[in-house]
Amino acid sequence: MNSICKKYIMIFTSAFLSGLCICFGASVYLICQAYSMALKVVGSFMFGIGLFTIIHAHLWLYTGKAGYILDNKPKYFIDLIVCFIGNALGCFVLAMLLKQTRIGDSLIESATPLVDAKMADTWYSILILAMMCGVMIYLAVEGHKKCEYPLGKVLFVFMPVSLFILCSFEHVVANVVYFTYAGEFGAKVVLYFLIMFIGNALGAVAFDGLLKLVSFLKKEEEPKMVEEENQEQ
Numbered sequence: 001m002n003s004i005c006k007k008y009i010m011i012f013t014s015a016f017l018s019g020l021c022i023c024f025g026a027s028v029y030l031i032c033q034a035y036s037m038a039l040k041v042v043g044s045f046m047f048g049i050g051l052f053t054i055i056h057a058h059l060w061l062y063t064g065k066a067g068y069i070l071d072n073k074p075k076y077f078i079d080l081i082v083c084f085i086g087n088a089l090g091c092f093v094l095a096m097l098l099k100q101t102r103i104g105d106s107l108i109e110s111a112t113p114l115v116d117a118k119m120a121d122t123w124y125s126i127l128i129l130a131m132m133c134g135v136m137i138y139l140a141v142e143g144h145k146k147c148e149y150p151l152g153k154v155l156f157v158f159m160p161v162s163l164f165i166l167c168s169f170e171h172v173v174a175n176v177v178y179f180t181y182a183g184e185f186g187a188k189v190v191l192y193f194l195i196m197f198i199g200n201a202l203g204a205v206a207f208d209g210l211l212k213l214v215s216f217l218k219k220e221e222e223p224k225m226v227e228e229e230n231q232e233q
Contacts, residue, residue, distance in 0.1 A: 011079055012086040014060040019090020019173065021059070025050030026091075026177040027098060029165060030110040044165035047174075048158035051137070055144055055157060062087050062173055062197075067138035067204030070212065084197065087173045095180035111181035117168075118175070119188065126170055126192055130199025131206070133169035136160040138204040172196035 025047040032043025054061050062084040069076060098104060118126070143156030164171065172193060179189060 008079075008082050011060050011082045014058075015062070015083040015086025016090040017057070018054050018059040018061040019087040019092075019176070020094050021050040021053045022061070022087065022173050023050075023091045023094040023098075023177045026174045027095075027103075027107060030107050030114075030178075030181070031103065034106065034110040041162070041166065044162040045158050047165055048140075048161035051140060051161055052154070052157045055141065060086065061137075063134060063137040063171060063200045063204070064141045066134065066201040067141065067208045069201065069205050070209055080201075084173070088176045091173060091176035092180050095177045099181060107181045108183075111178045115178050115182035115184045118170070118178075118192065119184065123192070123195055126195050127199045127202075129168065130170040130172065130196040131203030132167070133164045133171045134200040134203025134205075135207045136164040136169060137171070137200070138207050142208075170196045170199065172200050 028049075029040075029043035029047045032046065033040035051061070051064070053059075054064065060083045062080060065083055066080060069080075072079075095107075098107060137160065140157045140160040143160070144153045147153045147156050163169075175193065175196060179185070
């Protein structure tokens, strides 16, 4: 087995495990949000357990990796596609298993109106909401990476996740869970998932690109600022 095959098997297996983690988070959110607004908020934070596990286990999650397209070569797109397939399969398999349990009816009942609202939405609304979700996941991953304090690392993961959940931003991987529970499939579903797939990446890449631009401009201005300070002295 050559190194390329091993690489993609690793990505797929890692992504499959990430899909399981996202399914756990999405499932507990569905159960919580069915009861009250207070529990919905709690559920939005508990959803973050999935991403927190993914980050610390160094697993592949499409929405977490898409923000780094600018740092990689074009073949990175293949990595992302393999990653999403693994994520989606992990979500689908676990969601199908949970549908067969005693909590299955509750999950289906909670997911169905959520999915109906998404399917009734316009494509451009889905795109914008997906872009905003991409930004939130990028902030969670990058914030956790850059923050030096343990509590800050935790907050950087859970706060953006809670925000995107409560704002109903579109997370393409989590939506595999919701749509599987609701049993919603079809051509329009495929189209909307493609839009979410693109939107999540666009939001993350745009934010990453703007941060890189700010960093570049700061470096360009630093010598001038130092020179001006020296002249004033």
